[in-house]
Amino acid sequence: MSEDRAVVGAPSVSAPPAPDPRRWALLAVVVTAQLLVVLDSTVINIALPSAQQALHISDADRQWGVTAYTLTFGGLLLLGGRIADYVGRKRVFLIGLAGFAVASALSGAATTAWMLFAGRGLQGVFGALLAPAALSLITITFTEPGERAKAFGIFGAVNGAGAAVGALVGGLLTEYASWRWCLFFNVPVTVIAFAFAVPNMRESRVEGRARYDIAGALLGTVGLITLVYGFTTAANEGWSSGRTLGLIGCALVLLVAFVVVETRVRTPLLPLRVVLDRDRGVAYLTSVLLGIGSMGMFLFMMYYVQQTLGYSALKAGVVFLPFPICVVVTATYTANLLPRFGARALMTTGAALAAVAVLTLALLEPDSSYFGLILPVLVVMSVGMGLVYTPMNNVALSGIEYADAGVASALVNTSQQIGGSLGVALLNTVFTTSVADYLDSSGSTPADMTDATMHGYHVVFVVSAVLLALSALVVGAFVRALPKVPRTTSA
Known part of the structure; x- marks a missing residue:
């Protein structure tokens, strides 16, 4: 396939529109909203045991505190992106913010298990409106390639750091306030974001009759x-x-x-031309594989530090704090590396680093040192993820037709959410099966149970590492070497 479209300096059909003078204020609002959306995928994890006790939730039903959000969010993102395209990206963004605040308040005030699950499901519905509108606003607002790369770098850093930030916030609020504040805190943040969004966003939509x-x-x-x-x-x-x-x-x-x-x-809902582009298709596949691998690491490391090492909720959250810091630094700097090295080299290197880091977790013991093993792994993995996120978003959205901006943006988030949901389900099955097989072969004494649990962790981390390594191989084999030049198409 030809790489002519990657040549810098190709003549454009029309002059690009003048940059929006409010674009950086808009970016601040958008990344704040995106942080809430990503953070709410994980913030409940630490709070869930307390919520389960308070609302008398059975062990069989407690998973819905997490999956009611991730499934409605991931499953409706494509429709949310198309609605944003036709109804208006600013309007849908504001509706999503307002609805997310109401759903968060409903979840935090829950008096029964199903009230909590319903509120979490509504959070996912409004998040599915909010997230694609947010990313498409960046796509159409930042038309200069250098500024767009920086905007994607900031967005990618926030997106990548959200899981670890959620763990920290969940630990703080659960330990010093209540599990309910893990949900209530969304309300004032969304109110502030709404107030800043109204004057700093301009409306954009696809002309013509809306068909869904x-x-x-x-x-x-x-x-x-x-x-x-x-x-x-x-x-x-x-x-x-x-x-x-x-x-x-x-x-x-x-x-x-x-x-x-x-x-x-x-x-x-999903024009197949969006995913059949070779580079974009690989970017979305990479996003799914990263979602599986990273969610597996966070979920089972959270179990390990709390149940095996005996850390408190707050300390468990602090354990992951180096991860978002390193992701932010790396993803931001990667925006400067992208024009020089291209997406393929950065994404391949980053995914390979993440795979090596997760594979190292297979060396964990019941008394492993945080500074000797866990912290170095978190740093290496965060650097790897930071190297992937910025070019991945850029590849997924560069060159997209104006009419497809919303659905392409939604697919970035969909692939991550579906990857995370599949990762939780798949790797939990791998873990429980590995533990059961180990106990069947060795007995069921307390010492055997400890060994079986560690064996389960080791198998999960190996599987996660293999999936991350697979993403590196796919990127290296199929993403074109030269960076694309984004199209600049006015509304």
């Missing part, structure tokens, strides 16, 4: 939710159970039907 692919939205969302539920079921019933196989088979049928529908409808 409802069949595609239902097939895609239900298919993804069914697939995640199938992986979750496998953790309890095994991969060979009829229910597990039935759910996974049903999910695959629904997702194939989704692809067929997208090739036939007049206004598809």
Whole structure:
């Protein structure tokens, strides 16, 4: 395939629009909103044991405190992106902010388990409106390649650091206030962001009659939710159970039907041209694999430091603090490296570093040193992730048609959320299966249980590392070497 479009200095059909003088204020609002969306995927993790006790949630149902958010968020992002394109990106962004605040208040005030789950689900719905509108606003506002790279660098740093920041915030609020404040704190932040967004954003939308692919939205969302539920079921019933196989088979049928529908409808939810571009397709696949690998690391490291090392909720959150700091520094600096080295070299190097770091976690022992092993792993992994996020976002969104900006932006977030959801379900199944197999072969004494748990951690980290290494191989093999020049198309 030709690389002519990567040549710098190619003549443009029309002069680019003048830069928006409020673009940096807009960026501050957008990254604040994105931080809330990403942070709410993980902030509840530390608070969930307290919420479970307070609301008398069963062990079987407690997972919905997390998955009610991630599944509705990830499953509806594509539809949210298309709505933002036609209704207006500023309008949808503001609706998303307001709804997210209301849903957060509802979740924090929950008096029953299902009130909490409903509130978390509503957070996901409004997050699915908010996130794609936010990223598409960056795409169409920053038209100069250098500034766009910096904007993506800042956005990528916030996106990458959100999980660790969520753990820290969750630990602080749970230990010194209440688990409810892990949800209530969204309200004042969204109010401030709303107040700054109104004067600093200008409206943009796709002209023409709005048509929404409802069949595609239902097939895609239900298919993804069914697939995640199938992986979750496998953790309890095994991969060979009829229910597990039935759910996974049903999910695959629904997702194939989704692809067929997208090739036939007049206004598809996901125009296949967005993902069939070689570079963009690899960027989205990389995002899924990173979501699986990173969520596996965070989830099981959180279990390890609290249950094996005995850390408090706050201390467990502090353990991960170096991660967001290093991600921010690396992702910001990567914006300057991108024009020189290109996306392929940076993404391959970063994914490989992350894979090596996670693989090193297979050396963990029940009394491993934080400074001797855990901290170095967090630093190396954060540098690797920082090297990936900025070029990945740039590749995924550069050269996109103006009419597809919202759906392409939504797909960046969708791939990360689906990767994270699949990672939690898949790796939890790997963990429980590994522990059970170990106990079957050695007995069930307390000492054996400790060894079995560590064995489960080791297997999970090896699987995560393999997936991260796979992303490095895919990037190295298929992403073109030269950086793309983004199209600058006015509204």
